[in-house]
Amino acid sequence: MVTRGAATQDDVRRHNLARLLRHLHERGATSRSELVAFSGLNRSTVGVLVSELAEINLVFEGAGSAGQVGRPSLMVQPVAESAIVVAFEIRVERTIVALVGLGGAVLLRKEQRHRRNSYTPEAAVRNIVSLTAQVLAKAPDRAAWVGVGVSVPGIVDHTDGRVMLAPNLGWVDAPLGDLVRDALMAEFDVCPSVVVNNDADLGAIAEYARGVGIGARNLIYVSGEVGIGGGIIIDGRVMMGAGGYGGEIGHMVVNPDGVTCRCGARGCWETEIGRDAVVREAGLGGEQVEVEDVIAAAEAGSRRAEEAIQAVGEWLGIGLANLVNLFNPEVIVLGGHLRLLLPRVSAQVARRIHFALPAAREQVRVEVPALRGDSTLLGAAETAFDALLSDPIAVFEDSPHAVAS
């Protein structure tokens, strides 16, 4: 939509439909009065817009509880079965897929393991096609398939879905977005919007919209897998930087005398708190060893495992204090294996964050994800809904071909 200056009536109508639908998608059942208050539109305009969304079956009105005393009021609710997306989280050793309905309901979720170090972009695309077929076969009748979202642990040009670098997958300059689009089109003859994003950015987006970040404007999601990534939301917007490479918090040097990182620098935060560091320090090398195993060993009395966890806790706290001083966020969310470690190292983390400047540290909460292990996956679903939520009419009326089953 290219408009400069005055918008047409139709632009305004589409914009308002999009605002209402996004609110319903993110917040769930909402009374008409709340929609009036939220949107600043008058009651009759809201009525017309809700009817229009109901006509194409994206929302329905029914009795719901607004948490108030008295008779239940009529609530506008998103129809989970009306529009669906397929979300993928590509990790170093597994791919996770989810079928997610409007409103964020996870209708189906499954995981598939693959071998580390041999998962090429082409293999990933084959998996994506096959998993898409599997989950679409279970999709609700008449659901419109409106998007595909893919999470990659790497640096992604989110405008076209090109993976510039995913070091722990060994991918360099892979046009994943185009490969997925072409393959889905070849398989299904239709293909809705396909978006590819960095895993930590997606974790941040999901926790901001639906998790521990609700109500905050500034949030950092620290993804802990083999590498350490950062998704940074500043005043409600994902920080991209000049070329989309911002947020590489794993390569913040915190220990110049430390271990040499894959990136060539010494003492990157990732070399001190990444998954491999935990396993290495605990003396439990091997591809199949997980942080869960280190925690189990510590709980079984292994002193070395316990010391490894505590050492990681110190470095975790030092890096978090840096993030507090640099970004002054309301919330820092620790994902991946850091989510599992936090309860065991909260004392060290608190002690180290206490070295951050008082004003900033008093405003920050360090949290585990409300969406547990699925922040990134659900973030991919959120971005897959973006096309629909930006202009529901365009997706529904102009692209009837994007409807599955």
Add this chain to the structure above:
Amino acid sequence: MVTRGAATQDDVRRHNLARLLRHLHERGATSRSELVAFSGLNRSTVGVLVSELAEINLVFEGAGSAGQVGRPSLMVQPVAESAIVVAFEIRVERTIVALVGLGGAVLLRKEQRHRRNSYTPEAAVRNIVSLTAQVLAKAPDRAAWVGVGVSVPGIVDHTDGRVMLAPNLGWVDAPLGDLVRDALMAEFDVCPSVVVNNDADLGAIAEYARGVGIGARNLIYVSGEVGIGGGIIIDGRVMMGAGGYGGEIGHMVVNPDGVTCRCGARGCWETEIGRDAVVREAGLGGEQVEVEDVIAAAEAGSRRAEEAIQAVGEWLGIGLANLVNLFNPEVIVLGGHLRLLLPRVSAQVARRIHFALPAAREQVRVEVPALRGDSTLLGAAETAFDALLSDPIAVFEDSPHAVAS
């Protein structure tokens, strides 16, 4: 201006006047055709708006060179003498004042030294009043005094000008904005808008608008005085964080085994590259010793001074690599004493930045300020013009009392 939904015709006119005036203020002489292209408005609307600005004497049209071959075209130009601001930069050991005209012309500039550790907010306010009287006495006839901007090396609530903490001045929770407003009102019976901001944020704003950041969207200004501050512009907006405390890059821990910082942590970037660190490492202690003296000593053959400079260069590079990985900016500007050091340590800086991730480091330039030592001062002037540039009609027609001489 509280409007929700449709704007009135008058809102639109004021908004467009503000856009044109800001463009002329930041870019200088501009042809009508360029204003048409920049604004997206049609030629006749631009004509009406330019006439309106010319009527209140903020701009004039005259022959100018657009850098093209052929006859000189008519250029719209800001009138420097029509509207003026008074800008202050409060440093640890001196206060700098400038009288700045519309378009950014510095009409007058002077410095006044004060004793470190005994400069209270009240003493600063007395100085501000007295310096304001001195520079306004030299202001052009009929110039409208439209703002006062103050830079403070500390954490500022920019909404009301309260200085939360300025550690190197020893200020805690000082309502500087209110104190300045009250004192100016008592002295002059009138007082235009008064804005107080963090020094590094102002350096960033000035270099972004008028310096090495022109054309960039992401810029970091590193202020080097006694402390190290950061002004961070992300996608065109100053990063504030939850409470305005973001950008405290001086307290990023880079050397956990290093010197204890005033903040209580060890190895903050500030303890490795701050002005006191340079002087200390060079073995030239004392309040009056400046980084210039260390450089002079190195040039005179002092090995210790040279080694101090080189050591600072290494730490400077380590921290800059972190900023590149975290923020992926197009430009990092080194202000204060770092501006003086950069030419002598550019090799170390380049070598350390080479450890940043390739994609991000290839996009960054590390620069000295185009505005030399006055980025912060001129940033204060920019923010002082904000009220005028946001709504010239309101300031000029509704507040005729804010006119000096």
